[in-house]
Amino acid sequence: MASNDGTPSKYFEPPNSLLHMEDRTYNGLLAIGTLATISLIFTSSLLSFVTWRMITWKSHYTSAVGRNQSVVLIYQLVLADFLQSLGFLISFHWVAERQIIGPNGACFAQGWLIQLGDVASAFFVLAIAIHTTYQVIISRSLSYRTFLYCVLGIWGLAVLLTSLAPIIGGRFVFQRAGVWCWISSDNEGLRLSLHYIWIFIVEFGSILVYATGFYYLFRVKRSDKIIVPARSAETMRKARTAMLAYAMVYTILSLPLAAGRMASMSNNQLSDEYYLFAGALFTCSGWVDTVLYTFTRRALLFDELNVYGRRTGAHVESGNHNKEPGFQRQSSTDSILANNGFGSIGGIKMERTVKVELDDFDSSASNGGRVTREYYATAEAFKP
Structure with a gap:
């Protein structure tokens, strides 16, 4: 860190410094x-x-x-x-x-x-x-x-x-x-x-x-x-x-x-x-x-996607969110998953836990009619 005449310099000499930039x-x-x-x-x-x-x-x-x-x-x-x-x-x-x-x-x-x-x-x-x-x-x-x-x-x-x-x-x-x-x-x-x-x-x-x-x-x-x-x-x-x-x-x-x-x-x-x-x-x-x-x-x-083996979700019917027994809406991404198409008709069979959206019918309804529901849930696979 010294110049040619021995005077202390404030910087290192080239190549550790670039004194003239092209x-x-x-x-x-x-x-x-x-x-x-x-x-x-x-x-x-x-x-x-x-x-x-x-x-x-x-x-x-x-x-x-x-x-x-x-x-x-x-x-x-x-x-x-x-x-x-x-x-x-x-x-x-x-x-x-x-x-x-x-x-x-x-x-x-x-x-x-x-x-x-x-x-x-x-x-x-x-x-x-x-x-x-x-x-x-x-x-x-x-x-x-x-x-x-x-x-x-x-x-x-x-x-x-x-x-x-x-x-x-x-x-x-x-x-x-x-x-x-x-x-x-x-x-x-x-x-x-x-x-x-x-x-x-x-x-x-x-x-x-x-x-x-x-x-x-x-x-x-x-x-x-x-x-x-x-x-x-x-x-x-x-x-x-x-x-x-x-x-x-x-x-x-x-x-x-x-x-x-x-x-x-x-x-x-x-x-x-x-x-x-x-x-x-x-x-x-x-x-x-x-x-x-x-x-x-x-x-x-x-x-x-829920990977802890818990059954969680939210029941949506006629535009209203109603919690069902055993289902709780806990994810900050439920609506995102719905928009991305996690859905199917009927049941699913899986070998590990995932979160899905289901369209189902209400067999227990008083009028016996079919209703459209959305679930955010997890389900474990089983062998029949």
Whole structure:
């Protein structure tokens, strides 16, 4: 940190600093900052909306939204995207300065936020995959307390991996790394152990987990079969596809950047244009996940199909909700399930517990006439 004449300098010399920014780098960082702003607006809007619904759930639902495990997991993913967007938003600072220098507060903040956002979003993508496949195969959900411990554990691990960078590498560990600040090239071991290895575990692990779930559903021969209406099967297929989409989106958006970093560790230096493109692509994670949630929100609530073996539901007749003995409307997604077509005529036979909508006739009615009813219930399969 000294100039050629021995005078102390306020920044590290190149390549740990970029003193003269070319126009192509300037334009690329401007694009990254713009995409980060879009992601920041989208993610903050979604977080605000879901938080408000969690607080005022009694005005909109019959059970707390905060107890819906799928919604909570996606909420955490979007929160991680929000932190990552904050990190890339600092690109505007380098654009204004026409240089990337460190160590300073801006460089440290960008490195910290990008590292934390990257690993946290990766972990929650994998958590969504495991959670979905667990419900498909085991037909059960975690207890809410266990689920919360898992969420806190994921954040704890993400914060730990981020904190270990300055603890092990020193307070100047976050320096110029290409076209933004991150763990410096002098600490390749930290890059690998605190970031790269986890990203690749998530990218390939998520695909493997989902493949296991799909194999179980469509390939494994079983003595009992689930008999459900075609519309119900289509709805569940959409739910599984929606959850798979998060892993696919994360892999597509993060793989170019991760591959470029791994190439640099093999002494294959890629151009700044490549990293600008890969960074811009990765910065899109926030707004893409938000849009994905908006379009798949109903299908994502699939995991609140009752999997605890309780018979619960609501009886709807002539537009009025009347509770029947043994039936209670407890899900915040009942109306969503109804709109998505969980319905059939007559009875159903299932091998595991699901929540369905039934159209039936009232054999005990005084006039013996047929009436149309809607049930939100769960039923266990049985062998005749």
